Amino acid sequence: MKCKSLVILLFVCGFFALAAAEEGSGPPDSTHVDSIPPPTPVSMLTARDSENDHGHSVTLMWELSTDDGAGQNSVLSYEIFRWVPFFMDTLQSIRDSLAGAEGTIAEQLRKRRDQAIAMIPGAHKSYPEQGGWRKIGTALSGQSSYEDVGVKDRGSPDYMADHTDYYYLVDAVTADPAIRAPSEIVGPVQSFGQFFNTGRIPVFVAVLVFGLLTILFVTRARRGAELYVRPLAGIEAVDDAIGRATEMGKPILYVLGLGSAADIGTIASFTILGRVAKRVAEYQTKLIVPCYDPIVMTVAQETVKAAFLDAGRPDDYYEDIVYFVTQSQFAYVAAVNGTMLRELPATNMYMGVFFAESLILAETGALAGSIQIAGTDQVAQLPFFIVACDYTLIGEELYAASAYLGREPILLGSLKAQDYAKAAVIILAALGLLAASLNWTAFINLFSVTS
Amino acid sequence: MRRQIPLALVFIFGVFMIFQYFVPHESSEWIYEFLLDWIYIIGIFALALGIWSLIRVSVAKIKTRKSGWGYPVITMAGLFLMILFGFTGYRDGSWGFHFMTAEGLSNPMFRNFFDYIMIPIQSTMFALLAFFIASAAYRAFRARNVLASLLLVAALVVMLRFNPYLGPFGTIIADTASWLLNVPNLAAKRAIIIGIGLGMVGTALKIILGIERGYMGKG
Amino acid sequence: MRRTTIIAMAVVLGLFILSWILRSASYVTVQEHYLIGGLKVTFSAFLTLAILSFLYKDNPFYKFLGIMLLMRLSRNRGWLARWPLAFIVGTTAGLNFVRYLRSDFMEQVSATFVPLFVDWKGVGYFISHFSLSASGQFVAIVANWVIFLGVICGIIYFFFSKEHKGVFGAASRVGIWVLMITFGASFGYTVMGRISLLVGRITFLFRDWLGWIS
Numbered sequence: 074m075k076c077k078s079l080v081i082l083l084f085v086c087g088f089f090a091l092a093a094a095e096e097g098s099g100p101p102d103s104t105h106v107d108s109i110p111p112p113t114p115v116s117m118l119t120a121r122d123s124e125n126d127h128g129h130s131v132t133l134m135w136e137l138s139t140d141d142g143a144g145q146n147s148v149l150s151y152e153i154f155r156w157v158p159f160f161m162d163t164l165q166s167i168r169d170s171l172a173g174a175e176g177t178i179a180e181q182l183r184k185r186r187d188q189a190i191a192m193i194p195g196a197h198k199s200y201p202e203q204g205g206w207r208k209i210g211t212a213l214s215g216q217s218s219y220e221d222v223g224v225k226d227r228g229s230p231d232y233m234a235d236h237t238d239y240y241y242l243v244d245a246v247t248a249d250p251a252i253r254a255p256s257e258i259v260g261p262v263q264s265f266g267q268f269f270n271t272g273r274i275p276v277f278v279a280v281l282v283f284g285l286l287t288i289l290f291v292t293r294a295r296r297g298a299e300l301y302v303r304p305l306a307g308i309e310a311v312d313d314a315i316g317r318a319t320e321m322g323k324p325i326l327y328v329l330g331l332g333s334a335a336d337i338g339t340i341a342s343f344t345i346l347g348r349v350a351k352r353v354a355e356y357q358t359k360l361i362v363p364c365y366d367p368i369v370m371t372v373a374q375e376t377v378k379a380a381f382l383d384a385g386r387p388d389d390y391y392e393d394i395v396y397f398v399t400q401s402q403f404a405y406v407a408a409v410n411g412t413m414l415r416e417l418p419a420t421n422m423y424m425g426v427f428f429a430e431s432l433i434l435a436e437t438g439a440l441a442g443s444i445q446i447a448g449t450d451q452v453a454q455l456p457f458f459i460v461a462c463d464y465t466l467i468g469e470e471l472y473a474a475s476a477y478l479g480r481e482p483i484l485l486g487s488l489k490a491q492d493y494a495k496a497a498v499i500i501l502a503a504l505g506l507l508a509a510s511l512n513w514t515a516f517i518n519l520f521s522v523t524s
Numbered sequence: 525m526r527r528q529i530p531l532a533l534v535f536i537f538g539v540f541m542i543f544q545y546f547v548p549h550e551s552s553e554w555i556y557e558f559l560l561d562w563i564y565i566i567g568i569f570a571l572a573l574g575i576w577s578l579i580r581v582s583v584a585k586i587k588t589r590k591s592g593w594g595y596p597v598i599t600m601a602g603l604f605l606m607i608l609f610g611f612t613g614y615r616d617g618s619w620g621f622h623f624m625t626a627e628g629l630s631n632p633m634f635r636n637f638f639d640y641i642m643i644p645i646q647s648t649m650f651a652l653l654a655f656f657i658a659s660a661a662y663r664a665f666r667a668r669n670v671l672a673s674l675l676l677v678a679a680l681v682v683m684l685r686f687n688p689y690l691g692p693f694g695t696i697i698a699d700t701a702s703w704l705l706n707v708p709n710l711a712a713k714r715a716i717i718i719g720i721g722l723g724m725v726g727t728a729l730k731i732i733l734g735i736e737r738g739y740m741g742k743g
Numbered sequence: 744m745r746r747t748t749i750i751a752m753a754v755v756l757g758l759f760i761l762s763w764i765l766r767s768a769s770y771v772t773v774q775e776h777y778l779i780g781g782l783k784v785t786f787s788a789f790l791t792l793a794i795l796s797f798l799y800k801d802n803p804f805y806k807f808l809g810i811m812l813l814m815r816l817s818r819n820r821g822w823l824a825r826w827p828l829a830f831i832v833g834t835t836a837g838l839n840f841v842r843y844l845r846s847d848f849m850e851q852v853s854a855t856f857v858p859l860f861v862d863w864k865g866v867g868y869f870i871s872h873f874s875l876s877a878s879g880q881f882v883a884i885v886a887n888w889v890i891f892l893g894v895i896c897g898i899i900y901f902f903f904s905k906e907h908k909g910v911f912g913a914a915s916r917v918g919i920w921v922l923m924i925t926f927g928a929s930f931g932y933t934v935m936g937r938i939s940l941l942v943g944r945i946t947f948l949f950r951d952w953l954g955w956i957s
Binding site for chain 1: 542545546547548549550551553563566567570571572573574575577578580581584591592595642645646649650652653656657659660661663664675713716717718719720722723724725726727728729730731733735736738739740
Binding site: 275279280302303334335368453455456457459460468469470488489498501508509522 | 844858
């Protein structure tokens with residue numbers, strides 16, 4: 074009797090196994106009998122489009138299996154499955170052929186690939202018949218979320234199309250991979266890009282506040298409000314340094330730094346160069362401006378030419394005042410050093426973005442007996458300029474220098490706006506100190522940018 | 525008009541880049557990458573202008589036989605030799621000029637110039653920093669005022685922290701040096717960075733709004 | 744070889760056209776011998792076309808702004824070069840604006856939100872567990888205070904539109920002291936790094952090359 078029941082039981086099991094195999098590939102059968110009892114599956118599985126991204130990503134979340142860290146404590150990991158139509162294999166084979174192809178064959182394959190990619194959403198609509206479940210990732214026990222991230226590059230095998238129906242399920246897996254519990258299937262879910270990144274709202278608020286402050290103070294300055302600015306030793310020394318060079322009959326060397334024309338430090342340096350060039354033109358002193366970047370050279374030439382025009386001496390300007398040297402860091406500094414030791418300028422000005430070569434420049438200038446005024450926003454180079462130069466503009470003082478030299482109300486107005494922003498920083502820091510001490514996490518979270 | 529269009533361009537592209545920071549959508553990303561590619565390409569064209577400037581200045585010095593005119597000769601020789609080696613390569617069994625491919629980069633002379641001339645010279649220049657730092661330290665550590673003294677003391681403490689010959693003072697100096705590097709260093713750097721950040725942000729805004737125009741010249 | 748010849752001819756023809764466009768022929772005859780001037784123009788145009796062809800033979804659109812930049816060489820059309828410049832400056836200004844507002848402003852400010860009293864469990868606990876060790880509560884509290892005051896005083900030092908007098912002046916003075924200590928510490932740290940570079944070069948010379956040291 075017992076034998077008969079066992080045979081019947083085995084027959085029934087075999088029948089179901091065959092039926093499952095005929096349906097196509099699917100998640101491993103979880104009815105295999107072993108010493109570990111099957112765990113409970115995850116519950117409350119949800120799938121939604123990932124937030125604040127450019128699309129091509131779905132986030133899954135679930136409640137942990139009751140056997141994860143509790144109960145039977147048998148769950149070691151979770152395996153995530155996504156339903157993939159068989160059509161994707163055809164697409165992959167086209168991609169594989171394209172990889173080795175050239176010329177017209179490659180063109181044709183590329184067209185076929187693009188046509189196939191356009192058919193992906195349609196292929197996914199054939200769920201559940203024309204496809205199967207594929208494992209796409211693993212999460213460890215204790216993890217209750219997983220992000221299925223694809224790429225936007227259509228040529229890549231990891232490409233994940235937007236606006237396509239995706240279906241997921243999660244298996245709770247034990248030490249024996251055959252013993253697992255599948256969850257409910259969740260879907261269809263579609264991925265798509267967002268139009269506003271809500272994680273960056275604090276930055277958005279800061280942009281608005283800062284913009285309004287600047288416009289407010291610039292408008293006030295235009296109306297003629299008096300603005301006091303404290304004296305900066307480095308700026309006051311510029312005039313004296315130019316005078317010194319004129320008396321000694323020696324040139325002035327102005328180094329714009331190793332930044333590109335787009336770096337803010339270099340742009341601040343252009344404005345200072347314009348002011349210096351105007352005074353140099355008035356005193357008829359020689360100016361030497363070796364450049365590291367060709368675009369910087371172009372802009373500097375324009376600036377110096379305009380300054381000479383402003384000073385009423387357009388004929389004194391010649392193209393070779395500002396010249397290009399090289400775009401190699403130490404080759405550039407070697408060339409500038411050579412210039413310093415041959416021309417023996419009375420004044421050296423280093424304004425802009427500098428890197429490791431800053432000390433070599435400053436020391437060689439000191440050897441040549443020049444007065445040196447430096448200004449940089451590179452925090453790592455400030456100690457060297459402070460040690461080796463006579464005057465140094467620290468960080469923000471470089472950006473303020475253009476306002477100091479020109480004394481234009483609008484530029485001074487924007488300096489005032491920056492000062493108000495600094496006052497706001499001090500107040501916020503004090504509030505933050507209180508918040509951290511009293512655990513006001515809401516205030517602290519106002520400043521956290523999540524993506 | 526000649527100034528209005530560039531200012532308008534600055535405004536349009538500046539505002540777009542601010543806008544795209546908050547829009548993660550693919551279309552905004554695509555335009556962002558497209559614009560960045562343009563910046564690289566313009567830089568390449570600018571290289572031609574730069575090289576012309578260099579040749580002009582060097583040739584002028586050579587022609588007028590200014591003192592030290594041998595150096596521009598070496599500069600020009602180096603420039604033309606590297607270009608020649610970079611554009612010649614061995615392909616399909618023969619030597620030839622190759623402009624559209626990278627054969628020149630595998631030219632042995634190009635590689636030799638790079639590996640045995642450029643790299644050693646650059647490393648040596650970098651190593652010269654050690655001598656310069658010693659001379660800078662000598663001149664700076666004369667403690668003319670309170671600030672210079674503070675700088676001197678802090679530098680000395682940090683320099684001595686790994687010294688094995690200081691006995692019991694060694695640990696005190698090492699701990700003080702670690703504290704200096706982790707606490708006041710952090711505070712001051714943060715203050716400078718906040719100031720630089722505000723300055724940069726202010727200057728960027730002034731550029732976008734057309735208030736800061738020094739980079740454009742006149743006329 | 745045939746391909747190379749065709750390319751070379753195309754380049755030469757191209758630069759003749761470029762010279763005509765830039766009117767550099769008339770420009771250089773005023774200044775110097777035509778041949779030298781022509782060679783200079785030829786060379787830079789040659790270089791540009793060669794680089795261009797190498798990189799972007801498929802997409803002419805990219806070359807548009809770049810060619811505008813080359814208009815810099817022309818006396819009459821030089822102002823056109825401002826357009827690509829404006830494009831670069833505007834794009835990077837916009838990019839830098841948001842990036843630095845986040846990294847150098849917001850993240851730095853929020854990092855300054857440190858608690859006044861770390862792991863505070865009451866005065867009695869503090870006194871009974873008082874120690875000067877680097878991981879102790881006292882050192883952590885002092886560190887937080889120094890960081891907070893250092894940042895505030897450092898920012899006060901950078902105020903431009905207010906006179907540094909009275910309490911404000913005192914805070915500004917503390918700020919510059921903290922800055923000087925930082926610069927000294929950074930300088931000392933870098934000295935050690937540079938000396939190690941020198942040691943590397945000397946080791947190369949005396950060990951790897953001369954073999955005088957083992």
